[in-house]
Amino acid sequence: MIALEKIDAIAPKGAGKKAMKAELTALHKRLFALQNVLYAEGKHPILIILQGMDTSGKDGTIKHVFSCINPMGCNVKSFKVPTEEERKHDFLWRIYPHLPAKGMIQIFNRSHYEDILAPYIQGTLPEKMIEERYDFINCFEKQLLSSGTIILKFFLHISKKEQSKRIEARKRNPHKKWKYNKADDKAAENWEAYQTVYGKIIERCSPEIPWHIVPADQKWHRNYYVANCIVKKLEELKLKYPS
C-alpha cells in the first residue's frame, strides 16, 4: 500500500513560483490550441478525474487550469452525495451518462472513487463489497480505455497542516466562506482513515491507468503540474484537423 505521508505535498526543490506561473500561461495557450484540434478531429474522448481530500483544490484546479478552454468542448461533472434515485442503482449507473464523447474533454470533480471512499470511512458497506469495487472500477476503466477513451487521474496531495490552514481560511475569508461546510471539520477528523484508503486506491487502481500524485500544498505548483500532464498527453495524440 502506498504510504502517502511519505510522499511530499510540496513542490520539488528548484520549482519556482514565478517561473511556474509564467509557464502556466504558456500551457494555457497550448491547451487552448490543442483542444481546438481535438474537437475538430472528434476522435478521442478525454476523461480527467480529480480526487483529493477536502480543500485539496479540486475546484481551484478546474478554475485555474481550464479557464482557458473553449467551453463547447469541455464539460464538468461534480459528483455529490448520491441521490435517493442514484442509490437505487449500481454505483456506476450515475457515472455513465457523463462519459465523454469523442473530441470532448470531460472533467470529473470527484468520481466513482467516492464509492470506495465513502463506504470505507462511514462503514456503510461490508469490507468484501468494498474490496470488489476496486476490481469493478479497474474493469470499468479498462473498458473505457479499450474503447479509445484517454483517462487522466489526479490525486491532489496536500498535507494535514495545509488542510487545517485552508479550513481556517474558509471560515474567515468572506470570498471563501460559501465553501465552508461543517463536513470539512468532520473530514479533517478522519484524516488518517482517508489517507489509508487513498493509498490503497492509488496502489490498486494503477498502473495501467496510473494515478498522478500531485504535490498540491502550493496552488501554483498544482496548477502547473496538472496542466503540464494534460498538454503532454494531448501532444502525444498527434492531433490533426480532418480533411
Next chain:
Amino acid sequence: MIALEKIDAIAPKGAGKKAMKAELTALHKRLFALQNVLYAEGKHPILIILQGMDTSGKDGTIKHVFSCINPMGCNVKSFKVPTEEERKHDFLWRIYPHLPAKGMIQIFNRSHYEDILAPYIQGTLPEKMIEERYDFINCFEKQLLSSGTIILKFFLHISKKEQSKRIEARKRNPHKKWKYNKADDKAAENWEAYQTVYGKIIERCSPEIPWHIVPADQKWHRNYYVANCIVKKLEELKLKYPS
C-alpha cells in the same frame, strides 16, 4: 417585421479593431471574476441563446467570448437536427433538460428557435402551427423569466457577402475544412427566406426578452459586443458572495 437587410452587419463608425480587442481582454477578466461570484452566490440562472445564419460565428463567439470562464460554472448545449426520439415529443421537450441551474451559465448554440426556422424553410409544418410556436416560445421564455432566469438572446447578423466569403474559407482553409458541410451551400441559397423568418422572430419574440442584433461581419466587433452585453447584465445583478 424587422428588415434585417436595412440593419448594418458591420461595426459602427469609430469602433476600432485594436481598441476592441484590448477591451475584450479586459472584459474576459471581469467576466471571470463575475462568474466566480455568480457561482458562489448560486442565485441566478443565466441562459445565453445564440442564433444566426450558417457561418455567422456562433461557435466562434463561444470560443472567443467564453474561453476565459471556469468550465465548472458554464455549460454549452449545441442543438442539432432533432433525433428520432426528440421528434416524438413536443418541440420544447428536448430543451428542458438543458436549462441552467441557479449560479450556472448555460449557452444554447442554436435553440428552440430552430423549431420555427427549420419548418418555415423546409415547409414541413402548416403555417398555423408555425404561428403558434411564436406564442409558445414567448410563453416559455416568460415562465423562465418569472422563475428568475436571466435570458440573453443574440442574433449574429452577417451580410450575404460575408457569408459567401466564409463558406469559401471553410472549403479552402485546412483548419476550417472540418466545419464545411454541403448544407452550408443549401442554407446560402435560402438566404432571403432565412432573413425573412429571422426578422419575424426578432420582432415577435421581443421586447420583453429582447433580441440583441449583433453586427457580426467583423469577428472582433461581434466578440466585444456579446462579451460587453453579458458583463453589463451580470454587473446589474449586484452579485455578492454569500456569508
